[in-house]
Amino acid sequence: MFNYKKIAGIGFALLCLLVVLTACGSNQKSQVKEKQGETTTWDKVKEKGKLTVATSGTLFPSSFHEGEDNELTGYEVEAVNEIGRRLGVEIEFVEMGVDGMLTAINSGQVDAAANGFDITEKRLEDYTFSEPYKYSFGGIVVRASDHSGVESLEDLKGKKSAGGATTIYMQISEKFGAEPVVYDNATNDVFFRDVASGRTDVILNDFYVSNTAVNKFKDLGVEMSDIYYNPTSAGIVMKKDDGSIKKAIDTALKEMQEDGTLTKLSKEFFAGEDVSTAIENADELPVIELDK
Numbered sequence: 001m002f003n004y005k006k007i008a009g010i011g012f013a014l015l016c017l018l019v020v021l022t023a024c025g026s027n028q029k030s031q032v033k034e035k036q037g038e039t040t041t042w043d044k045v046k047e048k049g050k051l052t053v054a055t056s057g058t059l060f061p062s063s064f065h066e067g068e069d070n071e072l073t074g075y076e077v078e079a080v081n082e083i084g085r086r087l088g089v090e091i092e093f094v095e096m097g098v099d100g101m102l103t104a105i106n107s108g109q110v111d112a113a114a115n116g117f118d119i120t121e122k123r124l125e126d127y128t129f130s131e132p133y134k135y136s137f138g139g140i141v142v143r144a145s146d147h148s149g150v151e152s153l154e155d156l157k158g159k160k161s162a163g164g165a166t167t168i169y170m171q172i173s174e175k176f177g178a179e180p181v182v183y184d185n186a187t188n189d190v191f192f193r194d195v196a197s198g199r200t201d202v203i204l205n206d207f208y209v210s211n212t213a214v215n216k217f218k219d220l221g222v223e224m225s226d227i228y229y230n231p232t233s234a235g236i237v238m239k240k241d242d243g244s245i246k247k248a249i250d251t252a253l254k255e256m257q258e259d260g261t262l263t264k265l266s267k268e269f270f271a272g273e274d275v276s277t278a279i280e281n282a283d284e285l286p287v288i289e290l291d292k
Helices: 006-038 043-046 075-087 098-107 119-124 170-173 188-197 206-216 244-258 261-269
Strands: 049-053 064-066 071-075 090-095 126-130 134-143 158-162 179-184 200-204 222-224 229-234 238-241
Touching: 043 049, 043 134, 043 244, 049 075, 049 098, 049 229, 071 075, 075 090, 075 244, 075 261, 119 126, 126 244, 134 188, 134 206, 158 170, 158 188, 170 179, 170 200, 170 229, 188 200, 188 206, 188 222, 200 206, 238 244, 244 261
Parallel strands: 049 090, 158 179, 158 200
Antiparallel strands: 064 071, 126 238, 134 200, 134 222, 134 229
């Protein structure tokens, strides 16, 4: 004999389950729709029509002031300006010391930073980087008179190393026992004069930046050593978010790479050198591993 009450109970339970599943399905669809309709970080940039970028304004030839109008220019400055033109947004540069740039990104003071930031595995854990727009390797600026007593990386022990507190290059010099002498946002010539006078001994930095600047200020008593290390690639740094700003910037950078714009800018600011393409035989250079 059929138990009508039991069947009715089962039917009611199934009906309730169907209602719940339908509601869940509708809610999921609503969430997907909501997610698809979210305003991205890039949407916000486009809405205000402005991308705010931190840079030093003191690093020749990447980001510096020149001319009667003391205009901000340089390889990275002009590359970012071109990105803005192609993406249809104004670029607003905020000048600050390199040690404050990553903090400014995290706090939302700026949308990005362009100042020769090397792309490293450690930094990729905390920040988003554009595709590389500059390739180089490490170099060392020394006194012309005595080479600062540095003929190898091991000779850095006990030497006074000038630079920013949080840079990769300061970390390398400290790893070899150098004493850090920290500068806030000084220009190249200030660094060079201090090395020449003996206030400091060395400057570890990007080779192409250092070499171009040394040639510009060749009368200040410094020169490049022949010690090379750590092949690098640099990109624009951004906060880790939805990746929408990176996507937009990478699109513009790809176009600039393909149509030769980056090469043209590089040769203009780096005395004919093309830093926009990967360096041949870079893997033959020694790599100094860092703990942080």
